[in-house]
Amino acid sequence: MNGFSGILRRELRLALAGGGDMLTLVLFFVITGALVPFAVGPDRELLARIAPGIVWIAAFLAMLMGLDRLLRPDREDGTLALYRLADLPLSAILAAKVIVHWLTSALPLILAAPFLALILGMDPQTFWRTLLSLLLGTPALAAFGTFGAAVTVAIRRGGLLAPILIAPLCVPVLIFGVGAISPLGGPDQAGAALLLLAALSLMACALSPFAAAFAIDWGEE
Amino acid sequence: MNGFSGILRRELRLALAGGGDMLTLVLFFVITGALVPFAVGPDRELLARIAPGIVWIAAFLAMLMGLDRLLRPDREDGTLALYRLADLPLSAILAAKVIVHWLTSALPLILAAPFLALILGMDPQTFWRTLLSLLLGTPALAAFGTFGAAVTVAIRRGGLLAPILIAPLCVPVLIFGVGAISPLGGPDQAGAALLLLAALSLMACALSPFAAAFAIDWGEE
Amino acid sequence: MSLVAEGLACGRGGHALAADIAIALAPGQGLLLRGPNGAGKSTLLLTLAGLLPPLAGSIRYAGHDAEAGPALHYCGHRNGVRARLGVAQTLDFWAGLNGRTGLSIAAALEEVGLAGAAGLDAGYLSAGQQRRLALARLLVTRRPLWLLDEPSAALDTAGQALLARLLADHLARNGLAVIATHDAIAVPDLSVLTLGEAA
């Protein structure tokens, strides 16, 4: 476990010290969301109606965009090869990566979400539900994303490829995530969507480290 | 002029031969747009209303995402340093880059736009107006984007930074672009928006190669 | 522990670069890999490390207890050193990940001559210093087999001497080593395997 927490520490240290990556991601999230009113017009009612969807899509895109920095730097400086020879199994290392990815790209977005909610004119109740659904749903995005990064890490210019590959896989997360906020079928439906979201996140987090480890072991060198 | 057309030829050849970059971008565009119905719910009327905005935002994001491949490969293999010693001035080379960026990332999106319009249930008239506004507005995005790529080319892991920097500067393009489509202020306003869009594109295309050349000359090595 | 490889073929993308290689290393023995550029030295090392699948043949680590963790250290062209992490932090990270079965962090840094730079950002290190840091990684976790790819690259004369001393120590402690290099390594009694002679 020493190695596991070591990875968490190292990655968090890099993320906090490192080159404003987290700031860039949060900015991407907020800017993407804030662009929408320019595109659909500053109609308060319309905006409030689509606001949860916008927040989710912006979070979705931002998390996908952050994928490139998850494994590629490790591959480029040779760390990834060493991970494969570490005492800790590769899947445990990748589980740590999932956690770190969530902490460094989902958590900042969730913290920045109130700002976006404010300018999109979300009402407080919807806002809390959005926050809850983001909290439950983003782990699945982090897990799927780590898998996507692992699949594309061996490709030299794979920058946009991981998002493209992963986006279709993540559509259910988006559907349940938004479903948990604006319950067209009433509160029952919203509860069901939240449960499904949590189940999806749990399953994805449990399985993706193994799938990602496979992808790296088979694809590397 | 020989060198200028040489650059155009080279870049187009690379883009066409090269690794499905263009396909990835188009997929990103379509997927981003297609995610929206999942996020805001399948309400046809609502979708049709926000469709032009969505197409514009998706195009906007896709063009920003394509920035990373514009100058970075040239820098990494040493071509950029040689460009600075070429007979052709750097600004002319960058003007060629603007054109190529438009041809390889805006044009494919415009060609793929009908598909997205179909998914979002746009009516034909709006669709043609959207196409026209994309045609007039994307050159400005290409020009600003080239400038953003030039500013961040010296940074090793600058992937998301150029989009972040450029997006706020491109807000006017988005505003006039959408303004030219859904003329809430009547056809007069739409005409004005189109004119402003064209003016913006012209100005951006004329000035950005010089600004980008400055940024490269001052920031390199 | 001893290493035995028989009928080994290695290569990239299904294309064999070197075939029918036989290696037998007893405890305390070192092997130098030599050969022209592109002969497949690096590829062979990666195959021995298990990072590339062998195209044919077998590799056995006799007498190694699999429970005790991986049998080998690989040290390639890329040092796995990241800017914005401290020198001691980097080493501590690897020690935690691989197991603290060797020297302490401070002792290892002292050994490779980086004691003065312990608190520095590893990104400020010159190429030679980064290579020393990579060597220190081999010291904090004890593993019987060292696979070194051009370990002397970027090292100056003092660094070369350091490398030879570390290697001699390791072999004296019944370790094994396979080293691909173009340079001379001042360690006595290394056997030599030359690849790609025909090419």
Add this chain to the structure above:
Amino acid sequence: MSLVAEGLACGRGGHALAADIAIALAPGQGLLLRGPNGAGKSTLLLTLAGLLPPLAGSIRYAGHDAEAGPALHYCGHRNGVRARLGVAQTLDFWAGLNGRTGLSIAAALEEVGLAGAAGLDAGYLSAGQQRRLALARLLVTRRPLWLLDEPSAALDTAGQALLARLLADHLARNGLAVIATHDAIAVPDLSVLTLGEAA
């Protein structure tokens, strides 16, 4: 044309690596830069090329008509060769960009021994062949000053001879050259400037 640099200091990020350098090259003269790793040889070449600003001092290219385009060719570690472009296409591109004032494409490829590979994808070339292609770029556009950074890297013996021949030709045609290298270059009468001796 002749090159005169006086009191030149060059460095990275405001930190001077080499200071007070004086260079005077008359037509037909070549200069070898020598020195240990990190002495600043590559940095000096970049400064001479105008790609890095000098920290102090002046560089003059006397007798060069600025109308005729840049006075120099720079050939660095990275070859500017891109996969998915043909060999002849690559060369043609550079000729178009820099001006076709030298050999024809075919003649230049012939000269560097790549005539057979003209139609190949440049990404398939080995490192040595890519370096030859980079040298061919110097032949298709005639410029008086050549700045070469480790030109012999990755070249085999035949390649080294080729390089020496090209250099001798260039100097014989009243060209100038500054070459940073660790290898021996078989061209007579090169003057030598050694950097970083004190360090």
Add this chain to the structure above:
Amino acid sequence: MTIDTTPKMRWWDRLAHPGQFLAWTGYLVWPLIILTALLFALGLYFAFFNSPADYQMGDTVRIMYVHVPSAWLSQFVYGAMAVSALGTLVWRHPMADVSMKAAAPLGAAFTAMALFTGSMWGRPTWGTFWEWDGRMTSTLVLLFIYLGIIALWRAFDDQLRAARVIAVFTLVGAVNVPIIKFSVDWWSTLHQPASVFRADGPTMPPSLLIPLFIMFFAFTFLFITLQVVTMRTEVRRRRVITLERKAARETGA
């Protein structure tokens, strides 16, 4: 072609040489702090005790004394940054780099403050925290630009190179900000009736204007003080980095 960079020491070079700068601004910091504190004390006294509550907005009008100066500074700081950028590009002055770098977070902070106080004010006066009004929207975009510049500074390892590139970007931004402002105004007047929620400047009674002006000066001096302090920290930080790198170079290898 001649490149001549023999250093010519002009008086402003000497005054703004990093070492000299630390020396003479050392005498300036405390007086600036005291002046700023006095101005704030005076301004806040006027604002809270010596100005009338608005007949419509009540006591919330007092937010104005923070909101308007910070909104004003959000633009002023960009101007200061653009001038510093010119200093970097035209005179290649190291202190201009430092000034540019110091101003970015300050500008972002003032802009954020304008947004925050504005929306705090908006809640009681027009019932919502945010309205896509032209002025507010362009302030928001300005905040994004500031934050982008901060991210850019953080991404560069070599601060000298960073300064020149960011200077170019800052100047392009300076050309663009008016265009953004115009387009946003066009957009929001097009789409919604002009919201008449603010008093017009000139019609303000003097009892409001005087404290407002004092607060203007207080905020401006706050900016100047913070700018000087941040620049001093930055100069020192750079020295430490230089020393560290030198140490790394000298530890052998």
